[in-house]
Structure formats: structure tokens, C-alpha cells
Amino acid sequence: MTTTAETSATTFDTDWEQWHADRERYYGEPLGWVSITGLHWLTDEFDSVTDLPGRWRADADAVYVEGIDGTERLEPVEGAPGLLVEAGDRRIEVIRRTGSVALRVHDPKAPQLGDYHGIPTYAPSQRWVVSGTFTPYDSPKTVTTGAVVEGLEHHHSAVGVIDFELAGSPAQLIAFGRPTGDLHVLFTDATSGATTYPGARSLTVTPPATDGAVTLDFNRAANLPCSFTDFATCPVAPPQNRLAVAVEAGEKNPR
Template sequence: MTITDRTDFAAEWAQWHEERERYYAEPLGWVAITGLHWLSEDFETIADLPGRWRADADAVYVEGIEGTTRLEPVEGAPGLLVEDGRRRIEVIRRTGSVALRVHDPESPQLAAFEGIPAYPPSERWRVEGRFTPYAEPSTVTTGAVVEGLEHHHSAVGVVDFEVDGSTHRLVAFVGKQGGLQVLFTDATSGVTTYPAARSLAVSAPEPDGVVVLDFNRAANLPCSFTDYATCPVAPAENRLGVAVEAGEKNPR
């Protein structure tokens, strides 16, 4: 790798890191969440939120905000947003249950946010792997950081790679723009990195299956920043024994 390549590598990582910090510093983003409230089938007042709320298997009903409003959040999808002054009430459905997440630009956690700690980028942790697709996708079910919830992932194959002469394998899920995504833990999890999982985006495989895993971009999930997220944990198959001293560290 030439000096120019090394400079580009560091600069591109720095840009990625800055974009990650900007994303989490958004005034109505993950760090701005101040509560997670689960609804029952009976109308009730929730914290200091307007109106009264209830949910059943079909919808969410809000009484007192322009009469009775009906909302239909989709299982596992980003929530529906209800305005409350400067705040946003996000209505989500997870494993059949419904909850309200409150996003507040005046959140104390947001005011205290100082960025995302990370390991310095190192070319050692940009490794080549090989993707082997399954004959057909399969569903992998994982738990979540909230007890009783489940996440269902579409697994499309496995990625094999080497670190310091030892071989490792990760189950890969469907990613963005034709790429792959892996959720994993490693020997740093619960020590210097978030214990439940980190996420790594992997570019689309080459025709021969070659992929690049840049662990310098191993990313925290929202649950590492807030107690009010419902993120998945890593599947048992993706618990690496090696210490991946790269990527984002535990911000709390």
C-alpha cells in the first residue's frame, strides 16, 4: 500500500466516523430519546404525553388528540411519528407489542453527548474474506436487548476469513444496495465494546465470492447509546473468539 493509499484509508475512515457522530447527534435522533413506554389494551395516560393511548393486535388508538386517532405501526419497521411540540412520539410495534418512544431535542443525554469513542483505524483490520451463499435464504431468529422481544433476519450465506492465521466464520444477512450485513460479538465485547452486538456492513461479493471486511467500521447499534432501543443481539454463530480491536467502542 502506497503512502497515498494509506492517507486515503485514514481520511475515508475519518469521514465515516464524522458522519456516524453527526447521525447520533441529531436533535430528534437516538440519543435524544427520553422514554420507552409499552401500551396495553386499555386507554391510559402515558408519562407526560398528550391524550390517552391503547393498542391491540391491529392498531394504536390515541384519545384526545383531534378526537380519537388510529395508527397502524408495522412490525419491525421504523415507527410512525406524532408531533408533540418540539418532541416527536414514535409509535413502534415489536414482536406483536406496541411502544412509544419519546424523542426530545432537550434530552439531557443529547446535551451530554460527546461523540463515539473508537479504536484508531488500522489496515490490519481490513481483511479479505470469501462469501459462500446458501442454496436459499433462511431465517435466523435472535433475541433483543429488551427481554421477550425477537428479531428475524434473512441469512443468505457465510463469510470465511482469517485473522493472524486463524480462520473464522460469520453468518451474513441481507444488507443494503446488494451488500451484506453481519452482527457479531468478539473478545472485546463487554470489555471495551458494547456487549450485545456490533454491526458491520460488507460490500457486495465479487463474482468469485471475495468480500472485504473492514472491521475499522464495526458500528454500534442504537442500544449502545440509549436504554430505549430494542436492538437485536448477535446470533450465537457470530460470537468470535478473537479480540477485534477495531471499530467503535462502547460509548457508555
Template sequence: MTTTATAPFRTAWNDWHADRERYYRDPLGWVSITGLYWLTEEFETVADLPGQWRADADAVYVEGIDGAERLEPVEGAPGLLVDDGDRRIEVIRRTGSVGLRVHDPRSPHLAQFSGIPAYGPDERWHVTGTFTPFQHAETVTTGAVVAGLEHHHSAVGTIDFDIAGTAARLIAFARTDGSLHLLFTDATSGVTTYPGARSLAVVGPDDAGQVVLDFNRAANLPCSFTDFATCPVAPPENRLAVAVEAGEKDPRH
């Protein structure tokens, strides 16, 4: 497909793409992670981290860092951060288990990061859809890129649209700010794009139920950049048959 985009559309996409690359260049962000370690109920030394750590169903306990400390990471939420010199230890709870992620500004992964490959912007992948709300929000459970973990999403409706001459429907998940987001795969997944899922942010519907889906901004999840993320995979209902040759490509290719 030939890339076609007006100058304003291309400029807006370039700004978005630059913001995405700045985000992943954060010296303490996703690409800086050097390890993910799961805790047990017994105190133990973890890799080269200070102190000793253990976890149970209620909390995480640390001895030897400023005395004794008790942390309570929230299931599925961003982790709690513990300083370790220039590094940050992120304490996360996922599907009942507790893990430590180590963010290091000297990470070789960060040093090697050269940007996010992507298809060029093309206005033919900027489509309008119709949002149909569910009567009540439904919980959709998906697996994760880490075996044994689950993610629970608040599904609030479906979006129907036409793409590449094909009728399609995706389940939409709610964000706390009232917007929507989609997790989807398509015929490029595992070929030129990341196999587990890409994400698409969608502004909430207008009064007529219309939404805009700009697949040029289909974004990689953190797991496409690091083996130490616990991202969800797309639900079976959100697997498109068409090849969406738009948005971000797999950075590991």
C-alpha cells in the same frame, strides 16, 4: 497492536467516523430518546404525553390528539411519528407489543453526548473474505437487549476469512439494497466494546464471491447509546474468539 494506516485510508475512516457522530447528534435521533412506554389494550395516559393511548393486535388508537386517530406500526420496522410540539412520539411494534418512544431535542442525554469512542484505523483489520450463499435464504432468530423481544433476520450465506491469524466464519444477513450486514461479538465485547453486538456493513460479493470486511467500521447499534432501543443481539454462530481491536468502542465506558 500498533495502529497503522496510510493517509488515504485514515482520511476515509475519519470521514466515516464524523458521519457516524453527526448521525447520533440528530436532535430527534437515538440519543434524544427520553422514554420507552409499552401500551396495553386499555386507554391510558402515558407519562406526560398528550391524549390517551391503547393498542391491540391490529392497531394503535389515540384519543385527544386531533380527535381520534388510528395508527398501524409495522412489526420490526421504523416507527410512525406523531408530533408533540418540539418532540416526536415514535410508535413501534416489536414482537407483537406496541411501544412509544419519546424523542426530545432538549434531552439531557443529547446534551451530554460527546462523540463515539473508537479504535484508531488500522489496515490490518481490513480483510478479504469469501461469501458462500445458502441455496435458500434462512430465517435466523435472535434475542434482543429488551427481555422477551425477538428479531428475525434473513440469512443469505456465510463469509469465511482470516483475522489476527485465525480462521473465522460469520453468517451474513441481507439488506434490501443487495448489500450484506453482520452482527457479531468478539473477545472485546463487554470489555472495551458493547456486549450485545456490533454491526458491520459489507458490500455484496464480486463475481468470484469475494467480499471486503473492514472491521475498522464495526459500528455500535443504537442500544449502546440509549436504554430505550430494542436492538438485536448477535447470533451464537457469530461470536468470534479473537479480540477485534478495531471499530467503535462502548460509549458507556
């Protein structure tokens, strides 16, 4: 006879394996993060960019392109996913970060795609699923962090803090997001720079219960795109979110 505990363990493992498979599939997409071959910052003068078609320039309002179906105007949003321009099999992603504009080139023939063999992880364990309490701020606060690219900044809407106990020690993390939606945490710990990516890992926390109760499943501590490519502009974790313990759970550094 199968016990409730055995059923729970099976569901835990199956759910984690599906999450992990989805993550590996996402990063292995032909025009995804692993396919990026360059990051090129634009100036206010029209210029050619490596072997890309057209000539490009940018100002505070927009990006202008000559030679791709005539002159084109694009308006990438600060900090948002980029706008895509087709270039044969490739895609040129136009992004705005900290007021500057760059082109990221996605190439399905990128050699690193052939070298991509998934995402290394720690073995999932229920010991890394912990209960916490979310305490909202009276109103959201803007938390500014640096980025993996020198000179860039990220501005996050912090909505409160999560208090919990990990490996027998009290801990607290600043949570981003919306008070009534999923919470998002960027953190580092004693594994960062050793077995996990040094800048940050990400953890999604489902919306708090009415009493503030939340569950943190560190088995789903996820890499940011910058752990896969040098051409991402990811944020680093705020200094308040460095955990003293080694969180030997979730995704390891893939490089």
C-alpha cells in the same frame, strides 16, 4: 514524491474519518437516538402515558390515540422504524416489536444530549481490513435472535456465510441481507462487554464479487442504537457470530 502506498494510506484515513464524522453527527441529531427519554409499552385499554398528550391503546391491528387532533389510528409495522407523532418540540415514535406496541419519546431538550461528546473508537488500522469469501445459501434462512429487551425477538434473513482469516485464525460469520446487495453482519468478539458494547456490533459488507470475494473492514464495526440508550430494542448477535479474537477496531462502547 508521493508513493502509491502513501496515497492509499491517506485515502484510507480520510475515508474512515468521514465515516466516523457521519456516525457522530447521526447520533447527535436533536431528535435522534441519544434524545430518547422513555420507552412505554401500550395495552389494549386507553390510558395516559406519563406526560404525553392524549390517551393511547393498541391491539393486534393498530394503535389508537384519543385527544391528539381527535381519535387517530396508526399502523406501525413489525420490526420497522416507528411512525412519528408530533408533540410540541418532542416526537412520539410508535413501534411494534414481537407483536407488542411501544412509544419512544424523542426530546431535543434531553439532558443526555448535552452529555453526548461523540463516539469513542480504536485508531483505524489497515491490519483490520481482511479479505473473505461469501458462500450463499441455496435459499435464505430465517435466523432468530434475542434482543436487549427481555422477551423480544428479531427475525433476520440470513443469505449465506463469510469465511475469512483474522489474527491468524480461520473465522466465519453468518451474513444477513440480500444475496445481490450489501451484506450485514452482527457479531461479538473478545472485546465485547469490556471495551465494546456486549450485545453486538454491526458491520456492513459491500456486495460480493462474482467469485464470492468480499472485504471486511472491521475499522467500521459500528455500535447499534442500544449502546447509546436504554430505550432501544436492538437485536443481539447470533451465537454463531462470536469471534474468538479481540477485534480492537471500530467503535467502542460509548457509555
